[in-house]
Amino acid sequence: MMFDKERQATEEKIRSYCSQNDIPTPDEIKWMRIPFSGEWGISTSFFQAAAEEARSGKKVVVPERAQEIAAAIAQQLGTPEGFSRVEAVKGYVNLYFSAGDYSRRVIDDVLTMGADYGRGVDKAEQVMVEYSQPNTHKPIHVGHLRNMILGAAICNILEWAGYDVVRANYPGDSGLHVIKWIWNYQKNHAGEEPPEDKIRWMGDIYVEANRLLEENPDLEAEMREVFAQWEARDPDFMALYEKTHQWSREGFDIAYDALDIPFDIFYWQSELDQTGKDLVADLIAKEIAIDERPEGAVVIHLDEILGLEQEKYRVMVILRSDGTALYSTWDLALAPRKFSDYPDLVRSIYIVDVRQSLHLQQVYKTLEIMGYPWTDKLLHLPYEIVNLPGNVTMASREGTVVLLEDLLREAEQRARELVQEKNPELTEEQKHSVAKAVSLGAIKYPMLARDNTKIATFDWESALDFNGQAAPYIQYAHVRANSILKRMEGALPESQLPQHDLAPSEIELIDMISRMPEEIQHAADEFKTLRITNLAYNLARAFNDFYKQCPVLKAPPEVRAGRLRLVAAARQAIANTLGVLGILAPDVM
RNA sequence: GCACCCGUAGCUCAAUGGAUAGAGCGACUGACUUCGAAUCAGUAGGUUCCGGGUUCAAGUCCUGGCGGGUGCGCCA
Numbered sequence: 314m315m316f317d318k319e320r321q322a323t324e325e326k327i328r329s330y331c332s333q334n335d336i337p338t339p340d341e342i343k344w345m346r347i348p349f350s351g352e353w354g355i356s357t358s359f360f361q362a363a364a365e366e367a368r369s370g371k372k373v374v375v376p377e378r379a380q381e382i383a384a385a386i387a388q389q390l391g392t393p394e395g396f397s398r399v400e401a402v403k404g405y406v407n408l409y410f411s412a413g414d415y416s417r418r419v420i421d422d423v424l425t426m427g428a429d430y431g432r433g434v435d436k437a438e439q440v441m442v443e444y445s446q447p448n449t450h451k452p453i454h455v456g457h458l459r460n461m462i463l464g465a466a467i468c469n470i471l472e473w474a475g476y477d478v479v480r481a482n483y484p485g486d487s488g489l490h491v492i493k494w495i496w497n498y499q500k501n502h503a504g505e506e507p508p509e510d511k512i513r514w515m516g517d518i519y520v521e522a523n524r525l526l527e528e529n530p531d532l533e534a535e536m537r538e539v540f541a542q543w544e545a546r547d548p549d550f551m552a553l554y555e556k557t558h559q560w561s562r563e564g565f566d567i568a569y570d571a572l573d574i575p576f577d578i579f580y581w582q583s584e585l586d587q588t589g590k591d592l593v594a595d596l597i598a599k600e601i602a603i604d605e606r607p608e609g610a611v612v613i614h615l616d617e618i619l620g621l622e623q624e625k626y627r628v629m630v631i632l633r634s635d636g637t638a639l640y641s642t643w644d645l646a647l648a649p650r651k652f653s654d655y656p657d658l659v660r661s662i663y664i665v666d667v668r669q670s671l672h673l674q675q676v677y678k679t680l681e682i683m684g685y686p687w688t689d690k691l692l693h694l695p696y697e698i699v700n701l702p703g704n705v706t707m708a709s710r711e712g713t714v715v716l717l718e719d720l721l722r723e724a725e726q727r728a729r730e731l732v733q734e735k736n737p738e739l740t741e742e743q744k745h746s747v748a749k750a751v752s753l754g755a756i757k758y759p760m761l762a763r764d765n766t767k768i769a770t771f772d773w774e775s776a777l778d779f780n781g782q783a784a785p786y787i788q789y790a791h792v793r794a795n796s797i798l799k800r801m802e803g804a805l806p807e808s809q810l811p812q813h814d815l816a817p818s819e820i821e822l823i824d825m826i827s828r829m830p831e832e833i834q835h836a837a838d839e840f841k842t843l844r845i846t847n848l849a850y851n852l853a854r855a856f857n858d859f860y861k862q863c864p865v866l867k868a869p870p871e872v873r874a875g876r877l878r879l880v881a882a883a884r885q886a887i888a889n890t891l892g893v894l895g896i897l898a899p900d901v902m
Numbered sequence: 903g904c905a906c907c908c909g910u911a912g913c914u915c916a917a918u919g920g921a922u923a924g925a926g927c928g929a930c931u932g933a934c935u936u937c938g939a940a941u942c943a944g945u946a947g948g949u950u951c952c953g954g955g956u957u958c959a960a961g962u963c964c965u966g967g968c969g970g971g972u973g974c975g976c977c978a
Contacts, residue, residue: 348921358920364958375958403921404958448978489977610976624904630976640978670906671973697907697972704971735940751940763915766907768971775914779940781926782915789940797937835918847916850925857941866937880937902940 316410319395320344320355323408327357330389336382337365346824347407351817353824354396354409359383363404379404412820413810416879419827421808423882431829431889433475433837439657441479442468444664445574448485449561450494452516453568454714455771456699456707462760462895463696464664465574466842469893474837479655482576483647484565486558487583488640490519492543495553496536497522512564513716515557520712540637571721572753573895580650582643588650589642593632601682602631610634615678629675644676652687660690662840667695667766694840696765702772715771724752727777732902743901750897754784757896762846782850784896787887790853790860791898794884797865798877805881806874813872818862819879822855826886833893842894849890856883 324342331338339362344355363378383401390399390406397411423430444464447453464480472478497518498505507514526532542550569576593611596602602613610633615626631641651661663673673693681688700706707714728748732739739747756776763769779785798805815823828848836844865876888898 343918343920345918345920356921358959360920360958367958379958405921446978485978605975612975624974627904628975633976635976637976639976641976644978666978667907668972669978672978695907710977731940736938759914764908767915768908770914775927778927783926783940785940786926789938793938793941800937839918843916847925854925860937861942864937868937901938 316355316395316415319393323390323393326390326393327386327406330386331362334385337362337369347409351820352397352409352412353415353820354407356405356407358405359386360404376404412815415827416815416819416823417808417810419823420878420882423826423885424805424808424878427885428889428892430885431833431893432473433830433834436475437477438659439477439479439655440471440660440662441481441651441655441658442471442662442664443481443483443580443651444468445569445576446483446485446665447565447568448488448490448709449558450491450515451519451561451709452512452714453564453717454707454709455717455720456714458717458720458756459696459699459760459769460664460666461568461572461574462757463765463842465572465895466757466761466845466893467662467664467694467840469895470833470836470840470842470845473833473893476837479658480575480577481580481651482578483580483582485582485640486561487543487586487638487643491554492539493522493526493536494519495550495557496539497525498557499539499553507560511560512567512718515560515564516709516712516714516716519709523710537635540635544637568717571718572757578654580647585643585646585650586638589638589646590632592646593642596631596679596683599683601679606634606636608634613675613679615675615682618682619678626675626678627671629672629679631679641672641676644672645679648676648680648691649685652685658687658690660692661687663691663693665693665695667697669693670695694765697768699760699769699771702770704770707771720756720776721752723773724756724777725749728752728755728779731779736902739901747899747902750899751779751785751788751902754788754891754896755779757894758784758787758846761842761894762850764841764843784891785902787849787853787891788896788899788902790856791884791887791891792900792902793860794856794880794887795900797880798884800866801877806877808878809874811875813875816859816863818855818859819876822852822859822879822883825852825855826882829886829890845890845893849887849894852883852887852890856887859883 327342328338342357344357347354347356359379359382360375362382363373363375366378367373367375380401380403383404383406387399387401387406392399393408395411395414396408398409400407426432442464444467445457445461447457468478468480494515501521502518526536539550543554593602596613597604597611601618602611604611610630613629613631615629616624619626629641630639631645633639648661652658665673670693677688677691680691698706701713701715705713725748728751729744731751732744732747759775760769762782825848832844832848836842863876865873865880868876891898
């Protein structure tokens with residue numbers, strides 16, 4: 314936070330006044346921003362001190378006493394260096410920054426740091442974030458969007474906050490869904506090559522496989538036999554597996570490329586098959602797991618091992634009765650792998666659907682029982698699912714999905730029509746890139762602008778609605794700021810103290826700009842993208858208000874210079890904030 | 903049965919335990935010879951699901967209900 318020095322000096326004065334006057338002082342003086350003012354500053358309250366006095370037997374009415382203390386302290390503080398005035402209101406002491414100094418400091422800071430404004434100091438700590446666990450042989454659909462977009466944004470936030478971030482992908486390229494797909498392909502589509510619309514075609518084969526199995530349960534045994542081909546690494550099977558695997562990877566690339574989602578490392582589930590089985594053998598040897606084969610599976614009775622009376626972790630199956638691996642086998646193997654690849658991780662974050670909470674708790678607990686030293690660094694960051702209207706869950710098995718490419722195409726087309734309508738004189742090239750930036754932003758923003766614990770509903774109407782609290786609104790503010798700077802003749806004026814009384818809308822805008830660094834840190838601490846989407850929107854709104862209220866280019870020269878710098882700072886802050894969210898800030902639209 | 907999540911304006915959602923609970927959408931009324939109207943200003947809309955408790959202070963924490971969702975031995 315800015316004004317650290319001044320704040321600390323003030324804290325010292327408060328402490329010494331309190332101890333001299335026998336007023337209880339808290340361990341930590343809590344500062345907040347002053348609400349409801351056209352000015353800005355910080356405040357702290359004295360309710361705790363007053364309450365403590367009341368508890369110790371003094372006859373005081375807490376709110377009144379708090380105000381009394383606040384008034385005395387305000388009196389004592391006078392007007393400290395860096396502040397314009399001090400007041401005591403309703404138990405709070407409010408310290409108002411001197412507007413000129415403050416605004417100059419904020420604006421200079423932004424313009425000096427440029428594209429790095431908002432970044433925290435290097436924490437020299439490494440964290441891994443695992444996100445986007447796409448399954449091969451299934452289509453990527455809108456239900457997967459939240460995970461990808463959330464994961465990428467969390468990574469950005471952590472990176473901006475000063476962490477060294479490892480972005481990990483964990484694709485599911487083994488398991489029953491793969492077997493089902495290949496079984497159906499061999500049986501009903503042998504030799505077929507994918508058409509142009511590869512993703513949809515692969516999805517259809519998967520849906521068909523599930524339908525056939527449902528219609529005729531006798532086929533189950535036949536399908537399971539394909540599992541044996543996988544277990545035996547049968548050459549013909551493996552060749553087909555490789556080929557179809559490649560088709561899926563091409564689909565992933567298209568999606569990641571379109572959404573601009575980056576990764577540092579891919580942990581393929583199939584590569585964990587053997588280590589997973591070895592680990593299971595080890596668990597059996599250590600008598601943590603019970604081998605109930607061939608009648609049953611290999612299981613761990615977690616509650617029993619932990620001596621819990623009430624059921625909590627329940628029973629985890631770690632190997633099927635036929636000896637094949639399942640998700641818990643691979644997940645158990647993956648966690649140690651991450652720490653052997655990156656021994657310095659201070660945190661290993663899993664961005665995974667809330668419905669897998671129990672499963673992940675079981676995995677973490679099992680690893681803890683095994684005695685790994687890093688299990689306290691494992692963190693499941695759950696998020697709620699994206700449903701279709703009527704609370705219908707998207708399931709690729711049933712084909713109740715909106716394919717990602719359909720959404721991207723529709724959104725871009727709609728954005729394209731809007732650009733054409735709003736700004737027909739742009740070049741084709743520009744229209745194309747604007748439509749892309751706007752449509753992607755419109756898709757990403759709502760995914761990040763709601764709490765992870767809240768279920769999202771996908772419907773076409775709101776997905777294609779670019780009005781209101783949405784990315785295009787923020788992008789438009791950036792365009793307006795850019796437009797002013799484009800018309801500015803000559804270079805940006807030098808830093809100066811404001812030569813005029815700042816208007817309320819200027820103050821509000823500077824305030825919003827100044828919040829970016831602390832919001833990044835908070836967002837990183839809480840893993841909340843919502844903080845950044847709120848900031849981005851509030852920044853844009855403050856800018857739009859300023860834009861309306863305050864002429865820049867036509868303002869008198871001394872005012873104009875300061876406002877031009879403010880516009881430049883606002884443009885930078887908006888662009889950086891959108892950047893953290895993975896949303897582009899176009900210059901025109 | 904056990905566990906987790908949600909409940910705030912007509913709808914979708916905000917609000918580090920702090921001062922007056924805020925936005926968007928929808929509805930209604932206004933503003934483009936003015937730096938770009940994908941904008942702005944205004945009006946209407948609230949027992950923060952209900953009951954207890956903790957606290958100087960509760961939408962926020964604890965507890966008991968109610969309503970909705972999810973998970974719970976071989977899908978991932």
